[in-house]
Amino acid sequence: MKLFLKTDSLFLAKKILEEKLDAFNIKYNLINTNEILFLENIDADTYQKITSILNEYGFEIIENQKNIIVEKIKETIIEMVFNDEVPSVKSSVYLAEKLDLSYGYLSNLFSEVTYTSIENFIIIQKIEYVKKLITHHNLTLTEIAFKLNYSSVAHLSSQFKNITGITPSAFQRILKKRNEIANQNIN
Amino acid sequence: MQKDFILITLADDDEDDRMFFTDAFEELKINTVVNTVNDGVALMNFLNASETVLPNIIFLDLNMPLKSGIECLKEIKADSKFKDIVIAIYSTSSSEEDIENTFVLGANIYIKKPNNFGKLKEILSEVVTLNWQYITSGLNKDNFLLRM
Numbered sequence: 396m397k398l399f400l401k402t403d404s405l406f407l408a409k410k411i412l413e414e415k416l417d418a419f420n421i422k423y424n425l426i427n428t429n430e431i432l433f434l435e436n437i438d439a440d441t442y443q444k445i446t447s448i449l450n451e452y453g454f455e456i457i458e459n460q461k462n463i464i465v466e467k468i469k470e471t472i473i474e475m476v477f478n479d480e481v482p483s484v485k486s487s488v489y490l491a492e493k494l495d496l497s498y499g500y501l502s503n504l505f506s507e508v509t510y511t512s513i514e515n516f517i518i519i520q521k522i523e524y525v526k527k528l529i530t531h532h533n534l535t536l537t538e539i540a541f542k543l544n545y546s547s548v549a550h551l552s553s554q555f556k557n558i559t560g561i562t563p564s565a566f567q568r569i570l571k572k573r574n575e576i577a578n579q580n581i582n
Numbered sequence: 583m584q585k586d587f588i589l590i591t592l593a594d595d596d597e598d599d600r601m602f603f604t605d606a607f608e609e610l611k612i613n614t615v616v617n618t619v620n621d622g623v624a625l626m627n628f629l630n631a632s633e634t635v636l637p638n639i640i641f642l643d644l645n646m647p648l649k650s651g652i653e654c655l656k657e658i659k660a661d662s663k664f665k666d667i668v669i670a671i672y673s674t675s676s677s678e679e680d681i682e683n684t685f686v687l688g689a690n691i692y693i694k695k696p697n698n699f700g701k702l703k704e705i706l707s708e709v710v711t712l713n714w715q716y717i718t719s720g721l722n723k724d725n726f727l728l729r730m
Contacts, residue, residue: 422635434635436666436717469719509718510612510711519715526725560692560729565682569727572686 411452419445465508467494468501476520486517522558525551529567536563587613588710589635593625593654594618594643594672606703612710622649626657629664636667639713644673659688668713668726681729690726705730
């Protein structure tokens with residue numbers, strides 16, 4: 396005996412996508428079978444699982460080429476800031492060399508995708524590093540300024556205040572009080 | 583990979599403020615979906631409703647009838663299902679004590695209500711852009727403090 400079948404690939408694709416995505420308990424919209432809009436943030440781990448399961452069923456994830464370059468720029472900046480290794484050249488030159496693309500191109504692309512400039516992103520990351528050093532390592536501001544190659548504590552403080560609206564010492568005080576409250580609640 | 587818009591909820595009892603606020607967002611580069619509630623009780627009902635997709639940022643007026651912004655802030659911070667939401671206090675008060683107190687209670691952003699529309703747009707644009715970096719670049723949200 397033989398069965399003759401007819402398949403509707405769109406219908407199949409939709410069924411599979413719904414079945415697999417529903418299993419993750421994530422709110423999403425299927426715009427059609429080639430576009431999924433997630434209505435909440437997906438962490439890297441879940442994202443990995445979703446892509447690998449979809450790959451199994453023959454769905455290929457087409458990531459935007461621009462996003463890949465932007466991710467590389469971010470990685471390079473974060474490495475640069477958090478490794479305490481101050482590049483001997485200007486960061487624009489450093490990025491252009493690392494990514495083998497012109498800085499003008501990188502700079503435009505970055506602003507287009509992230510809504511902020513590379514320069515601003517570097518400052519945000521530096522401030523993030525300062526915050527980390529203040530909260531985890533109990534370094535004094537003088538030590539932090541030296542470690543991060545700021546010309547003076549005043550320069551560090553004013554950049555911090557510029558970006559966050561509060562001084563580094565107010566930041567330190569607020570986090571300390573938060574910790575005290577959290578510890579009280581545990582005891 | 584990331585969704586390309588930011589969900590925003592504003593709790594404010596002043597109708598004019600709500601209108602300015604939603605208008606300001608319409609002109610930003612980053613796509614936002616804004617919904618507004620009129621007081622603190624309405625805010626908590628909205629957040630606790632099972633069909634609600636939780637916002638990325640809540641803008642919270644301090645002086646509201648029925649339930650104040652501070653009470654809402656405490657309730658939100660006490661419930662771990664809200665841990666990913668950024669809280670922006672949006673208030674006319676510029677008392678240092680108020681400001682530091684809201685930060686200690688877990689607010690991430692403190693915005694003094696500006697007195698003109700251009701300034702409001704500028705502030706909201708900066709807040710949303712910086713918040714976008716927190717969503718997309720793995721910055722530590724516990725260290726997110728911003729005063730505008």
